Amino acid sequence: MRGLRYALLLSATAVVPLAGQRPLTVTGIQSLTFGTLIPGIPSVVSRTDAVKSGRFDVGGPHDTQGRLTFTLPSVLTGPAGATLPLTFSGSDAGFSQSQNIGSQIGFDPKQPFLMTFSGQGRGSVFLGATARPAPTQRAGSYTGTITLNLTAFP
Amino acid sequence: MKRTGLSLALLWGAAPLAGQGVVIAPHAVFMDARTRSGAVLLYNPNTEPVEVAISFFFGYPATDSAGIIVVRTVEHPDSTSPSAASWIQAFPRRLTVPPLERQTIRLLASPPPGLADGEYWARLVISAKGGQLPVTGVADTAKVRVGLTLEVRTIIGVFYRKGAVYTGISLSGLRTAVVGDSLAVWARLTQQGNAAYIGSAHAALVDSTGKTLAEMKAPIGVYYTMEPRYALPIGALAPGRYRLRLDLSTAREDLAPELVLPSPPVRDSVEVRVP
Numbered sequence: 252m253r254g255l256r257y258a259l260l261l262s263a264t265a266v267v268p269l270a271g272q273r274p275l276t277v278t279g280i281q282s283l284t285f286g287t288l289i290p291g292i293p294s295v296v297s298r299t300d301a302v303k304s305g306r307f308d309v310g311g312p313h314d315t316q317g318r319l320t321f322t323l324p325s326v327l328t329g330p331a332g333a334t335l336p337l338t339f340s341g342s343d344a345g346f347s348q349s350q351n352i353g354s355q356i357g358f359d360p361k362q363p364f365l366m367t368f369s370g371q372g373r374g375s376v377f378l379g380a381t382a383r384p385a386p387t388q389r390a391g392s393y394t395g396t397i398t399l400n401l402t403a404f405p
Numbered sequence: 406m407k408r409t410g411l412s413l414a415l416l417w418g419a420a421p422l423a424g425q426g427v428v429i430a431p432h433a434v435f436m437d438a439r440t441r442s443g444a445v446l447l448y449n450p451n452t453e454p455v456e457v458a459i460s461f462f463f464g465y466p467a468t469d470s471a472g473i474i475v476v477r478t479v480e481h482p483d484s485t486s487p488s489a490a491s492w493i494q495a496f497p498r499r500l501t502v503p504p505l506e507r508q509t510i511r512l513l514a515s516p517p518p519g520l521a522d523g524e525y526w527a528r529l530v531i532s533a534k535g536g537q538l539p540v541t542g543v544a545d546t547a548k549v550r551v552g553l554t555l556e557v558r559t560i561i562g563v564f565y566r567k568g569a570v571y572t573g574i575s576l577s578g579l580r581t582a583v584v585g586d587s588l589a590v591w592a593r594l595t596q597q598g599n600a601a602y603i604g605s606a607h608a609a610l611v612d613s614t615g616k617t618l619a620e621m622k623a624p625i626g627v628y629y630t631m632e633p634r635y636a637l638p639i640g641a642l643a644p645g646r647y648r649l650r651l652d653l654s655t656a657r658e659d660l661a662p663e664l665v666l667p668s669p670p671v672r673d674s675v676e677v678r679v680p
Contacts, residue, residue, distance in 0.1 A: 274432065275430070276429065278450075278557065279425035282552070286551070288551060305555065316474070363475060393551050395554070397553055397555055399558070400557075402560040403559065404466055405466075405624070
């Protein structure tokens with residue numbers, strides 16, 4: 252299956268006008284996951300949590316740079332307009348050139364981060380957060396969107 | 406092993422995605438006044454359709470007070486700005502890319518009459534959003550459950566060249582400081598000509614015999630003036646005098662040679678004293 256995808260990818264890029272430039276990709280791999288919350292008790296997901304942390308994979312020309320920024324929700328929206336606070340600390344995001352969750356450079360997801368693609372043109376971005384349900388939090392499903400922006404240079 | 410991983414994911418309520426995002430090529434688009442057109446190819450390598458929206462803005466790389474590269478966005482560029490954001494259009498601007506399929510975005514430039522020779526810039530935003538994620542957790546309406554959707558936005562440079570375009574760079578104010586186990590390097594770079602300077606910076610720390618002790622190479626794009634800060638890992642360097650050399654050239658491995666505007670290399674060096 253991987254071989255087929257790779258072949259398709261190659262054939263896709265082969266027809267690109269101005270051939271010779273390399274493709275760029277940002278892929279959401281795993282969403283940040285809290286599961287079921289208990290009202291009044293904050294739930295912390297670490298960026299090093301392989302199961303619950305959010306993960307994006309990035310790819311681009313090797314050894315080139317890109318700027319990462321997040322657009323983050325401060326609250327999640329639930330039933331009848333109820334909201335649930337979501338907070339991000341100064342080291343809740345991490346970048347790994349080797350795409351290894353155990354080998355990250357931490358950064359503040361509220362600030363831009365200048366990343367360098369690995370020699371293989373890859374990297375991964377991990378994200379943690381804290382959900383803070385109030386003691387009187389209305390039951391139901393709460394949703395929000397996390398956006399990762401990658402600005403490629405030149 | 407795969408079955409174990411899946412079971413663990415279900416147990417913890419994790420939300421692995423089929424993958425949300427598209428492959429984009431090229432990572433910079435160069436257009437000229439002869440064809441006034443360009444193309445960006447999108448490929449969806451995932452098993453779910455991806456919704457894509459296209460937009461433009463005017464912005465360029467610059468540096469902040471700490472020498473970090475940022476993108477300076479100009480919401481309302483004046484008539485003297487080399488902005489192409491208002492007169493380059495994308496077709497289509499909204500689309501859905503089916504799984505394992507590709508779509509081409511056509512770019513068409515309609516520059517104002519009498520446009521002066523030179524290079525004009527825009528940033529192309531490609532927003533990709535996969536299907537809505539199910540809210541994870543148990544199906545109990547008395548519980549508080551959370552589901553987060555991931556969206557990715559990729560921003561690439563678009564360059565429109567008209568007539569004779571040329572570039573160059575001036576280098577001044579080269580200075581260094583030992584910071585922990587690194588050598589911080591600053592320089593003031595100013596773009597010359599009527600096009601952005603797209604190239605590479607190579608910094609090397611050498612000893613009195615000319616032996617290279619540390620080096621780094623980074624791509625640069627200088628659109629106006631910037632003062633980037635670089636860091637060379639030097640470890641525990643013996644006290645003494647060294648020399649830091651900084652070379653700027655228009656060599657770029659990630660761009661086809663015909664797209665890069667050539668310019669003579671620029672060099673400078675400065676003495677480094679380690680106490």
